[in-house]
Amino acid sequence: MKTVVTESPAEASRFIRDGGIVAFPTETVYGLGADVFNEFSIAKVFAAKERPADNPLIAHVARVSQIERLAGEVPLAALKLIERFFPGPLTLVLPKADEVPPIATAGLETIGVRMPGDPLTREFLSACSSPVVAPSANISGKPSPTTWQAVLEDLDGRIDCVLKGEPSQHGLESTVVDCTSDTPIVLRPGAITLEQLREIITETAPYSGDESGEARSPGMKHKHYSPRANVALGEIDEAGKVSLLQAQAFSDDPSECAFIGIHSPTEEFALEKIVGTLEEYARELFEFFRQCDRVGIATVICESVEEKGIGVAVMDRIRRAARR
Ligand code: TXA
Numbered sequence: 001m002k003t004v005v006t007e008s009p010a011e012a013s014r015f016i017r018d019g020g021i022v023a024f025p026t027e028t029v030y031g032l033g034a035d036v037f038n039e040f041s042i043a044k045v046f047a048a049k050e051r052p053a054d055n056p057l058i059a060h061v062a063r064v065s066q067i068e069r070l071a072g073e074v075p076l077a078a079l080k081l082i083e084r085f086f087p088g089p090l091t092l093v094l095p096k097a098d099e100v101p102p103i104a105t106a107g108l109e110t111i112g113v114r115m116p117g118d119p120l121t122r123e124f125l126s127a128c129s130s131p132v133v134a135p136s137a138n139i140s141g142k143p144s145p146t147t148w149q150a151v152l153e154d155l156d157g158r159i160d161c162v163l164k165g166e167p168s169q170h171g172l173e174s175t176v177v178d179c180t181s182d183t184p185i186v187l188r189p190g191a192i193t194l195e196q197l198r199e200i201i202t203e204t205a206p207y208s209g210d211e212s213g214e215a216r217s218p219g220m221k222h223k224h225y226s227p228r229a230n231v232a233l234g235e236i237d238e239a240g241k242v243s244l245l246q247a248q249a250f251s252d253d254p255s256e257c258a259f260i261g262i263h264s265p266t267e268e269f270a271l272e273k274i275v276g277t278l279e280e281y282a283r284e285l286f287e288f289f290r291q292c293d294r295v296g297i298a299t300v301i302c303e304s305v306e307e308k309g310i311g312v313a314v315m316d317r318i319r320r321a322a323r324r
């Protein structure tokens with residue numbers, strides 16, 4: 001299959017309407033979309049990504065009114081979060097409407113719904129007529145793509161079209177919040193932080209990161225976000241010396257290692273990325289992983305950061321990438 005690369009949201013939307021699959025930019029990461037009501041197209045998304053069939057997809061809407069056809073009911077807590085955070089990097093898990101085919105939600109009775117804020121994404125979604133289900137546009141297990149070039153690296157020849165946009169602003173996937181019970185529960189941390197959610201709904205339960213959380217959100221149990229290189233969490237002392245938080249086998253030849261973090265190490269690494277803020281850390285992390293793979297780095301050391309605000313999401317993605 002030839003993958004068409006376009007800058008036109010109208011052209012990209014035609015592929016969706018014709019039953020094709022299209023990668024498109026969002027402010028979090030690039031997604032790989034199909035019409036939510038077309039189960040054959042959705043099957044192609046799972047095949048192209050080699051995604052496990054038990055991992056549900058997020059439905060993307062251009063307008064709040066489209067949520068009616070996706071969700072059987074929108075609980076009060078969800079309405080409040082929609083009012084405050086849509087459009088934006090937030091996904092709400094709601095009871096699913098019968099019309100949505102089971103393949104979209106991996107057989108679950110719930111559906112994740114998100115309204116992206118990126119203007120190009122919204123233009124694309126508006127032109128698609130139906131909501132668009134989309135996982136991240138990577139081969140399953142790899143870091144999510146934050147540029148159209150990274151999408152092609154994984155999916156060229158496997159998908160109908162890529163809508164070319166800017167690099168993703170946040171760089172990590174949306175915050176996922178389960179709104180099916182009285183107390184909203186964070187299932188996946190992201191750019192919308194627990195602190196922000198609690199400003200609207202005080203009792204919002206934090207992301208647990210353990211198996212009970214993973215059971216509620218099937219995707220979280222799968223291996224994720226990993227480059228081919230080993231990933232290790234590190235610390236850096238006042239003298240700029242880097243040490244690993246957990247002893248693990250890794251190449252200690254700095255010429256084969258890379259470093260990403262807030263502080264500058266004294267040793268020289270083959271690749272280094274020093275970020276100024278946690279937001280920049282989030283934005284750069286996945287692209288840095290991919291860069292490391294392009295040049296054959298053996299180990300990527302990621303400086304550990306405080307788990308506050310978006311630091312929770314950054315540390316979650318690093319820990320998952322470090323799992324073997
Ligand atoms: O930022 C994002 O969310 C990106 C962009 C493209 O929108 N999408 C994304 O999709 O990250 P994906 O498929 O890579 O991750 C979706 C996550 C998975 O962990 C999945 O298990 C969870 O959301 N999820 C989706 N629907 C769910 C549901 N009904 N119940 C619980 N978890 C759900």
Ligand code: MG
Binds near residue numbers: 135136144
């Ligand atoms: Mg993904």
